[in-house]
Amino acid sequence: MAGGIPIMIEGLTKQFGPVTAVDDLSFTVEPGRVTGFLGPNGAGKTTTLRVLLGLVRATAGTATFGGTPYHDLPRPLETVGTALEATFHPGRTARHHLKVYATAAGLPAARVQQVLEMVGIAEFADRRVGGYSLGMRQRLSLAYTLIGDPGVFVLDEPINGLDPEGIKWIRGFLQALAREGRTVLVSSHLLSEVQQSVDDVVIISKGRLIKSGTLSSLELEAAPRTIVDSPDREKLSEALDEAGLAYTEGRGGFIVDEHDPGVVGRAAFLGGVELSALHRLKSGLEESFLTLVGGGEE
Structure with missing residues (x-):
């Protein structure tokens, strides 16, 4: 396992023409913690994650892993596990998908079976992904994030589509990663989806930071009625x-x-x-x- 390193967002701004999707955003995600990246749909969460993962170029500021941009990581799959969208070629099996990634990254083939078992879809590994439910595709996405045994995880709406059993499972999964000293960033537009999993929260709205801190600090602000x-x-x-x-x-x-x-x-x-x-x-x-x-x- 690669060691957990902080995710560092510093003065990040991203503009698409006249639209400012992310506006001078700064926060840090620490190792050994599950951090919820929260805000309504359209708040700028996915844009921030795409800049972090080198899929979009920032207008200003930086988004790095301990000071290193994603595209400069020497072995990215062994440093960062990412799941932005649960999309896979419907005609291929889960096992085939993961074998392709493992081979490209120079990882042992045995790792494929290991991660399939870790996310609970080993018995369905040789079925075509086109027949998977949304929840099963989410688990396959998580298997992909685990393939390099990384120290950092960046997950976009991972609970979407999971049944109650799956939600309970992923909450334990995220906490287990953090207990191992890994860095875990989980985005969601609903606090209720992740509040039983996260230690810290980063809340944004209209591309700007609204609040960052521990979940308990947010609880103290919640005025009971x-x-x-x-x-x-x-x-x-x-x-x-x-x-x-x-x-x-x-x-x-x-x-x-x-x-x-x-x-x-x-x-x-x-x-x-x-x-x-x-x-x-x-x-x-x-x-x-x-x-x-x-x-x-x-």
């Missing part, structure tokens, strides 16, 4: 107004800007309101993320 509902919502609304509590209405009731359900319950009691629901909102972390990025695609 309370859900409350009643068969008589009009009367409940009046009670909340009387108590001076701010709220918005959703399908499951009123979302109140108050972390203590007891405060909300007392307001309803004083207003003589019968309640059908009263509990703390559990999705504060995702709500905080959506607030940071503006809540939608760009």
